[in-house]
Amino acid sequence: MSASVTARSPLLVVLYEGAGAMPLDAAARFEITRTLLEKGYRVIATRAGRRSGPGAGPTPGERQVLVLGRFTNAPPAEAVAGTGAAVHFRSLDGVDAAGVVALVEGVGGESQTQKPGGWKPWFPVIDYSRCTNCMQCLSFCLFDVYGVSKDKQIEVQRQSNCKTDCPACSRVCPEVAILFPKYKAGPINGDEVNAVDLEREKMKVDISALLGGDIYAALRQRSQHANSRFARERDDQRALEERKKCLAKLQAALDIPAEVMNALPSVDAIREKAERAGSQAATPTPLVPAEGQA
Amino acid sequence: MATRLLYCHCAFAQAVPRPVKQDVLRALTDSGADFDAVADLCEMSARKDPALAEFARAEHLTCVACYPRAVRWLFSAAGAPLDEARVRFLNMRAQTAEEIVAALGGGDPGAPVPQGSAG
Numbered sequence A: 001m002s003a004s005v006t007a008r009s010p011l012l013v014v015l016y017e018g019a020g021a022m023p024l025d026a027a028a029r030f031e032i033t034r035t036l037l038e039k040g041y042r043v044i045a046t047r048a049g050r051r052s053g054p055g056a057g058p059t060p061g062e063r064q065v066l067v068l069g070r071f072t073n074a075p076p077a078e079a080v081a082g083t084g085a086a087v088h089f090r091s092l093d094g095v096d097a098a099g100v101v102a103l104v105e106g107v108g109g110e111s112q113t114q115k116p117g118g119w120k121p122w123f124p125v126i127d128y129s130r131c132t133n134c135m136q137c138l139s140f141c142l143f144d145v146y147g148v149s150k151d152k153q154i155e156v157q158r159q160s161n162c163k164t165d166c167p168a169c170s171r172v173c174p175e176v177a178i179l180f181p182k183y184k185a186g187p188i189n190g191d192e193v194n195a196v197d198l199e200r201e202k203m204k205v206d207i208s209a210l211l212g213g214d215i216y217a218a219l220r221q222r223s224q225h226a227n228s229r230f231a232r233e234r235d236d237q238r239a240l241e242e243r244k245k246c247l248a249k250l251q252a253a254l255d256i257p258a259e260v261m262n263a264l265p266s267v268d269a270i271r272e273k274a275e276r277a278g279s280q281a282a283t284p285t286p287l288v289p290a291e292g293q294a
Numbered sequence B: 001m002a003t004r005l006l007y008c009h010c011a012f013a014q015a016v017p018r019p020v021k022q023d024v025l026r027a028l029t030d031s032g033a034d035f036d037a038v039a040d041l042c043e044m045s046a047r048k049d050p051a052l053a054e055f056a057r058a059e060h061l062t063c064v065a066c067y068p069r070a071v072r073w074l075f076s077a078a079g080a081p082l083d084e085a086r087v088r089f090l091n092m093r094a095q096t097a098e099e100i101v102a103a104l105g106g107g108d109p110g111a112p113v114p115q116g117s118a119g
Helices: A026-038 A097-110 A136-140 A168-172 A195-201 A204-234 A234-254 A256-261 A265-282 B018-031 B041-046 B050-056 B068-077 B097-104
Strands: A012-016 A043-045 A064-071 A079-080 A087-090 A144-148 A153-154 B001-008 B035-038 B060-065 B087-089
Touching: A012 A026, A026 A043, A026 A097, A026 B018, A026 B035, A064 A097, A087 A097, A136 A144, A136 A168, A136 A265, B001 B018, B018 B035, B018 B097, B035 B050, B041 B050, B041 B068, B050 B060, B050 B068, B060 B068, B060 B097, B068 B087, B087 B097
Parallel strands: A012 A043, A012 A064, A064 A087, B001 B035, B001 B060, B060 B087
Antiparallel strands: A043 B035, A079 A087, A144 A153
16 A cells, blocks of 8 residues: 555745846756656746746645745745745755755745655546446455546546556456556557557456456366376475466466455455445446356 | 646656656756646646646646646546647657657747647
8 A cells, every 4th residue: 555645735846037036057957857856846947927827826726835046136035825825935046956955845844745755656547438437447456446426437536545556457447448657558558549459458358257256266277177187296386386377477467466466356255346336336237247158 | 828838757657768758858948938847747636736727727738748648537537627629748658859849849838749749
């Protein structure tokens, strides 16, 4: 589990080079911006002075803004923006990129803003142009990332519950409707879905059934088969090894972390969850194929 | 002037090639254009950061990030759906830094995107 996602915004940093401030050296401007971004801060770079229009400055959710610049006249230590945000000013004269981080963190600490970072934002994003509200993702997810909205639509409700680097729910989605923007390959990373992907997705029902429970049957069968062979050899250890190999192969093929694979729910648990989800959904569809269809 | 230029640094993962984002950011900081640089759009989406709604309301928005489908649904997930007619996407996972910088027209967010380059 990762840190919870809070609704508070971190400190907003404005790199100001407009009227009343000297321009920064290009290399310094780049280095300061890059360093702050890598620390998790949002940076507005402006040379135009006061900006206007939507999105041009602090938004109502931002309560603390830090303006950095080489001011020609001493700015006020603090002011209040039209949005009600507290605006802090700090001079960049004689401050390098590392010093800027210390300065920003100092203001962030004083103003008790959320410290950025600390969580790799890994979670599913639903492409509603493809989603059919089948609830397979909700039924399958081990970590209760999904929920159902008031209008009975599947939605991602608990992003921070998601298991980092696990794309398992996108593997069971029959419509390629689940993205993980930080995943390495398409179409899960958000790349457009092409004909080859769709062809591959036809196999999803089988994969879903496999993940949904038939994996146990497959492994049991494999294990029994191995046991019958090895019984003669009285070598249970080899049967166990065979089972491990089988699991490892599936993990590699589906790119699902071992701990997730090892914690797969039982068929009964999935059925129960699917029924619960189905009763909540606008257009419920069965998750697990009927007996003999898998 | 309500044209906005939004750059995502994808700071908390290695999804965007480092040289591409470095070169694009350097071009932006050298250009003299005003822009918004965010550490990570995914993180903002998870937090439902109100800034996303402000970006979505911009008259014109150029979004330099990753795959358009991902960006579109990240905004949507934050309750800030993008109006496709007012947004252009530049994709640092699929385009080169040179292509993106050229598409930005040296930092002019109103410059047209070359055909086929929007990821």
